[in-house]
Amino acid sequence: MTDATLLRAIQHNNWANQQLLDFCANLTDEQRDWTSAGTYGSIHACLQHILGAESGYLFSLTGGELPPGGRLPETLVPIDQLGALAHSNAERIERVLAAEIEPERKITRPSGAIVPATVIVAQFIHHGSDHRAHIGSILGAHGVEGPNLDVWAFGRAIGVSTAAVR
DSSP: OOOOHHHHHHHHHHHHHHHHHHHHHOOHHHTTOOOOOOOHOHHHHHHHHHHHHHHHHHHHTTTOOOOOOOOOOOOOOOOHHHHHHHHHHHHHHHHHHHHHOOOOOOOTOOOSSSHHHHHHHHHHHHHHHHHHHHHHHHHHHTOOOOOOOOOHHHHHHTTTTOOOOO
């Protein structure tokens, strides 16, 4: 499943997760409890949802490998624990993409749905982007400008672009 373009998209996802976690680690507990209509719960709950879902997608892609420390509990965990999970998820998804696996291999999800590995990887990317936007909406609704997580900022951060488009 090795593909430089797909790998770069995953790297953007991983970078954006880390940027947002770093930003949110500097918010107060009260601010991390903010929410707004049309979003997935509080900022903290949304961060945990993003990373927990990624662990679930990785569980499917790896044939049942749990992240270090196992599954997340239903209750909110500290932001630093989410940071460790984000780091683990980033390493694990890059290992999966580097492996010689069949991209159209059918995988049975815990829900019983049967999907190819490519669809799970696409969901991995889409899901994170969608919910990071929710957190951006929550911050904006409370008058706080969040970090710039777009691909242009990522390109600048890793030294492959000088684009200043926003």
